[in-house]
Amino acid sequence: MTLHHARAVLADAVRAPFWTDRPDAPGRRAPAIDGEDADLVVVGAGFTGLWTAWQALKREPRARIMVLDAEQVGYGASGRNGGFVAASLTHGLAHGEALWPEDMPRIVEEGRRNLEAIRDELAGAGIECDFRLVGKTTLAVEPWQVAALGEAHALSKRYGEQAEFQDRDVVQADVHSPTYLAGLRVHGSTALVDPAQMAWGMARHLETRGVTIREGTRVQRLSRAGASVRLELERGAAVHARTVVIATAAYRSPLRRLSKYIMPLYDHVLVTEPLTAAQRTSLGWKQEQGLTDAGNQFHYYRLTADGRVLWGGWDAVYHRGGRVHPDQEYRSPSSHELLARQFVETFPQLDGVRFSHAWSGPIDSTTRFTAAYGTALGGRVAYAVGHTGLGVGAARFSADVALDLLDGSATERTRYGIVRRRPFPVPPEPLRHPIIQFTRRSIIAADAHEGRRNLWLRLLDRFGLGFNS
Incomplete structure (x- = not known):
């Protein structure tokens, strides 16, 4: 999907959370x-x-x-x-x-x-x-993530979870995306x-x-x-x-x-218009479980009750000084445009589907x-x-x-x-912003290089520290 196409499918999106943008929303209390x-x-x-x-x-x-x-x-x-x-x-x-x-x-x-x-x-x-209570499937979309799912499967079984490792054929038969290499289905x-x-x-x-x-x-x-x-x-x-x-x-x-x-991290979310019956069939996804991919920078997605796809995650943004304010929520459209392009990469059969809502908000990480x-x-x-x-x-x-x-x-x-x-x-500002940005760049680089984490990320891992939304 080109940037122009991404902007086109986002053109009519309401800049408000899908969940709260409804006529029966309660009025404000005193x-x-x-x-x-x-x-x-x-x-x-x-x-x-x-x-x-x-x-x-x-x-x-x-x-x-x-x-x-x-x-x-x-x-x-x-x-x-x-x-x-x-x-x-x-x-x-x-x-x-x-x-x-x-x-x-x-x-x-x-x-x-x-x-x-x-x-x-x-x-x-x-x-x-x-x-x-429909459970979740974690999806490997890069070869290096397949082994990690195998380890997660063993850990899930050790803690008594109802979990199954799905190879490429099984996971793609469940939810139809050419990007899926394996899945860990936990009920x-x-x-x-x-x-x-x-x-x-x-x-x-x-x-x-x-x-x-x-x-x-x-x-x-x-x-x-x-x-x-x-x-x-x-x-x-x-x-x-x-x-x-x-x-x-x-x-x-x-x-x-x-x-x-x-660390107030701004997470970004899109919701599609309601899918047609044919579009819904093209996805499979009959169990309607939650989905997430297995990268360090990850997406989470699901179906809504009225047949839309909610698609969020990946781009977690920290604003200098930890600023939290409504004017930060749509400060730049680039995160939503990136999400729209990644959505079509995952579900090319939905190319052309428009988004009804686009929003962001701070997560307390x-x-x-x-x-x-x-x-x-x-x-x-x-x-x-x-x-x-x-x-x-x-x-x-x-x-x-x-x-x-x-x-x-x-x-x-x-x-x-x-x-x-x-x-x-x-760490306080002015150190906080550059440290978070360096950590974020390191995580993106790790995902691009078969999950190999640099010295900085390995140091954070040693002490159980990190950056996540």
């Missing part, structure tokens, strides 16, 4: 009122914040809980992702084994229980969000969901349970106020809480220390690809941020971790190394 107070205030109304309120109600059904968001429920990554809900809490089995080998058997089981609980609790609350450990409907449904359910959700409310800073925490808002207003959980992901946090752990947990203000504030692209599933686990930390409870969750040890801090 902002917080100066002087309001609660037993627990959660800052951030994405999945981590919503699950925190959800799980807190289980512990204290009569607690007064307030959720604050600078924008709206699901505005950030929770409404912009691909809708993959993974059981993994460690950014994959191999990464978990490298960093927390002693904890992995228990963490894997924790992740499985967490995914099942998400399914059951959404169903129990009557939240219709197209939740489907049961990944679900697909409509993330906006999930977030909106959770918010509505929480409100029926007495939770107050305030939108358009930016928390500027936190301070002690006697036995409570004062949350200072814009224009001199404030609310008070006995305890606070920070769940701001890649967006600016009132707890300044969190910026040293977070850490140096070890998993969240940072901790407390502040003498244990009255807890935080859980940095899910690096897997927060749709891990958010519920993180909510319980944050509540355990507020309670001062020594639970099995708080004893995991993934909770006890924070990620290695990201």
